[in-house]
Amino acid sequence: MAEGSLINEELRKMIGVPSEPIVFKIEEGAIQRYAQAIGDPNPLFNDIENAGKNKHGRLICPPGFTGWPMKGGISFIQLVESLVKAGAPPRLLDGGVEFEFLEPIGAGDVLTATTKIANMVERETKMGKTMFTKVETTFLNQNGDVALKSWSTMIQF
């Protein structure tokens, strides 16, 4: 194991395969609790009572609300487990994320999220042989528009 590549044939086959779409509705209470957990008092994310009067007409999600590791309902734990089962190292760190925001996302919106592994690379780090997996998720809104794209990097070692 120490000599060979971490990324075996079974792992390679998982690249690019889209997940089953996950559909979920954005709840205003969840948005508010998320904003509170950030410590972000912005009324756009907190003021349920007056949300109808803002320019979006509804409570808006702080950036990243639907992203890794959360509301997408995408089970990253499941994804990680399937990677480990296929031979990836078991220890996991969140490497980082990139978001492209295309449409506002807010309370009452219904999103459909599809996830796929965009790529896998292997590098030697201070943790030893380390695998970097980039996971791409596309979120469509109820109008069929792409509202958000995200790319998360999982680090396994």
Added chain:
Amino acid sequence: MSKQLYYEDVQAGAEITPLAKIATTRMLVQWAGASGDFNPLHYEDDFAKAMGVGAPIVHGALKRAWLGQLMTDWIGEKGVLKKLSCQYRGMDYPRKMQTIEEAHEGETWWCKGTVTKKYDEGGEHLVECVIWVENGKGEKTTPGAAIVALPSKDDK
């Protein structure tokens, strides 16, 4: 909320209004519940040690959310955040609790950023920035980037 920022107000090299943040173990529990990230790496000592980080660490996604706040505070209600990215390079450790509500004294983090360029594209006034979270020692544990669209004073 601060007053509206306009495209004309920013130039390359300009500083984004910094945002101070603290993280406590209590806040990490709150974040776990709100974000759905229940990884014990963020609340269990033995597990964090076994994972090689020494002690429970601040969620990368919480630091990312701080950077989101840095940007949405700065651009104001008429600004639009188009892109946000960051990398979780360094571990950050929360302040421990002294009472149910109050944490011990400890580290304060600063979210900061600088404008790198501005340009018009596709009818939008875009501004690119480098952003980061800095720990109490001044180390950038969470570097990132953002692109925003700002209103122009000429649009009115």
